[in-house]
Amino acid sequence: MTEGEQLVQTTIRSGDATLCAAGDGKLVYRLTGRGIGALVTAVEKERADSHGPLDWGDKLVGRAAALLFTLVRPRSVFALTMSTGAQDVLRAAGILFGCDAVIVDVLNRTGTGPCPMEAAVSGIDDPLAALEKLKQVSQSLSDAGRKRAPEKGESMNNLVDRFLHYTSFDTQSDEHSVTFPSTEKQLVLAHELDTELQGLGLKDSSVDANGYVSATLPANCESPDAVPVIAFLAHMDTSPDASGMGVKPRIVTAYDGKDIVLDAEKNMVLSPADFPDMLLHKGEDFIVADGTTLLGADDKAGIAEIMTAVEYLLAHPEVKHGTIKIAFTPDEEVGQGVDRFDVPKFGAKYAYTLDGDELGSLEYENFNAASAEFEITGKSIHPGTAKGIMKNAALIAAELTALFPSDETPRSTEKYEGFFHLTSINGVCEKAEVKYIIRDHDKHRFEQRKSMAHATCDFLNAKYGEDTVTVHVRDSYYNMREVIEQNMILVDVARDVMEKLGIAPLVKPVRGGTDGARLSYMGLPCPNLFTGGRNYHGPFEYIVIQSMEKAVQVIVGIAEAFASRSATVA
Ligand SMILES: [Zn+2]
Structure with a gap:
């Protein structure tokens, strides 16, 4: 592999860019935009500036992207995921290519239809005609985007991007620290999340002096006062047990049931022989780290899922819900995550933490x-x-x-x-x-x-x-069961929602504590829901994308269920 190819692959795999190009051993382009817009921009610029043949890399290359690449005569094209249509185009143009995963069609994530860019170039073989067409489509989509909220499929796409983005923040907490939060780096993510919540339209989002991020999604149902205020919480820190610095997440699409080599040199292998639960998710898509750090699904997956559910609810005003509170907390892993949490001020009646693991986990008993x-x-x-x-x-x-x-x-x-x-x-x-x-x-x-x-x-x-x-x-701390038993609606609703979504609820006692247990005794009953991740606190941590999507659906379903329950009672 040449130095340029190496550089391009590292950059794309690390998530530092969604599109890049290298020449003479350094990056000439490095873009982080979503969708094909970044590629259109880069291709037009390169056609004007021409650096000669470059090594290009892109997260996802479908036929549309491949046609655009042929316009800049690359030395090579690398993608995390490439479609067979894209490979045909590149092969015909004599361009070297490589990828981590091959797919047949680029669909939107929920599989409800083709990617609009792929549909736009279907039947077009001329790269220049494709460029013009893609510019038109992306313009009209972004015009429409300003007027209408994103579709379900688009929101779900954001789920994975979001999670990958959060893993780039090192938020390890420190049990020996005397400050609160225990490490200042957690605040960097706190402010990023605050900005994102504001961007989604939650105007009261804020980060307080202790690093708690909180926000309100206003009710949109008919009699909001009749619906209890429910909250969803996740923690921002990662465990002190393993490094969370320079996390390099990688997506393994359509897991085949075999070993996943995290790092060949260090012989770090994620194997179903050690972790048989991996086989429950054969055919699904995994996100893993590179064997040198934890992944941070605990609990950045919880954050990404809550954020995506908020985005979904905003985009779907027809889904009725009461007032929803959101909080992202520091220092859960060092056992002091809710020490300074102001329950009365937060103003929720019930809450759920998104901090469990396997699909279906519903935990309301702890030590x-x-x-x-x-x-x-x-x-x-x-x-x-x-x-x-x-x-x-x-x-x-x-x-x-x-x-x-x-x-x-x-x-x-x-x-x-x-x-x-x-x-x-x-x-x-x-x-x-x-x-x-x-x-x-x-x-x-x-x-x-x-x-x-x-x-x-x-x-x-x-x-x-x-x-x-x-x-x-x-x-x-105490077993939250005593508190939850007085508020079984929390368990009943979650169980109900999961069953309707075809998820078998997995009720098991936690052999440890959770922030929710502490909160339950502080006046905010708070069971724990799955995020879809496994093997927390170490380099074998992984998460299943399809389980993450289910977690988003569970959050949305719970929000909806509390509103419809109150409506039928009233
Ligand atoms: Zn956790």
């Missing part, structure tokens, strides 16, 4: 969580004369851990089974420190587990003397 920190004070003395006097804090620490049931650890539990997890142990003869986290879905068993931490402490003090061991038990 009750606490931490228990033991401090052990020993008595150090020369070991030769220590009999009856020395208290070795480190040894007592070891004894303490042995008092906890050995089969109630994360390693030996699943589903609804709770555990004690030893997170750290440190000590010398004089002083030792032991830290546990305690988890249980069941409130009663949770309380028992906490009592057990106290009992352990009492037992050791009885043995070694008062104040040898102290324990500090602190609750972290």
Whole structure:
């Protein structure tokens, strides 16, 4: 591969440009526009300036784009996705080409019809005639675009573009930080999202001092006061467990059920042997990273899905809904995402987080969580004369851990089974420190587990003397089930909407916490919905585009269902 081809491929694959061209080892064109407009602009400019044969790259090359490329006599054309019609045109013109995926027709994403540009050049073989025709069509589409809202298919196209764009922001949070949000880079995405919401027409969109992005989609139904205000939330940060810098997303179209090589050199392979759920989505389109970073679907997919649902609802005034609130939050991954969230001011009655994984996930149960920190004070003395006097804090620490049931650890539990997890142990003869986290879905068993931490402490003090061991038990969060059970409409509506869309609801307990759990106890009941992503927090993270589209439909469906429910009740 030449240096130019290499440069073009890297640029397109990284998402830094949707169209580019390279000559003499550097980029001559680099455009980020959507649709064929960017190519028309570049082709006209190149016909005037002529740099000689260049290596060109474009995200998607159909027959229309291929005809335009022949006008600038490229050295080569690379595309992430290329149609067979485009290949015929390039082959006939003697132009080298390559692509990651081949498709037969360029359709709009929902497959409801052909791409308008492809339809425009059907039957046209002369490149100049194609150029004129495409200019006309793109002009009339953009005139129309100013007057009318985008079609469903166009909105869905934006879904993937949006997500890919968000993954270019490094928004990793930091558990050791003392600031809020924990990292300043999260604010860069916050402002970008605010601008986008404003651009969509949500006039009250804002970013507050803590980095919370919030906005309102006004109601369009008949009696909005009768419809509860519902909210959709997603978090902007990515996990500190893996790098989120320089994410290079790649679309694998029509997944064939085999291994997906993320990085051949480092032998990073996303394999159904390790992740059998991949096979549930054979034939669908995956987005993966390159094996060096996480993808960031957790939770940028949630953001892209909410944003696209908002865009869809704005474009479809016939879909009636009540007031919808939107919020994008920082620092979920470091457990403080909603610490400063002002629930009364936000003004929603119910909410959903879009932060689950597999298609259909509907989560409203999570752990009750606490931490228990033991401090052990020993008595150090020369070991030769220590009999009856020395208290070795480190040894007592070891004894303490042995008092906890050995089969109630994360390693030996699943589903609804709770555990004690030893997170750290440190000590010398004089002083030792032991830290546990305690988890249980069941409130009663949770309380028992906490009592057990106290009992352990009492037992050791009885043995070694008062104040040898102290324990500090602190609750972290609770199972939202208790709150949601008082507000089952949230689960019923989501389940109903999914079933109508042909999605089997997958209700499972979360073995962790969610921002929604915290919010539920702050007065905003908030179960968690799927985004379609998998293998979060690491380089094997992937997401299925078709599941993302379903998530958008679920959001739209929920918005609609709350309004129609209230209408029938009234
Ligand atoms: Zn998440």
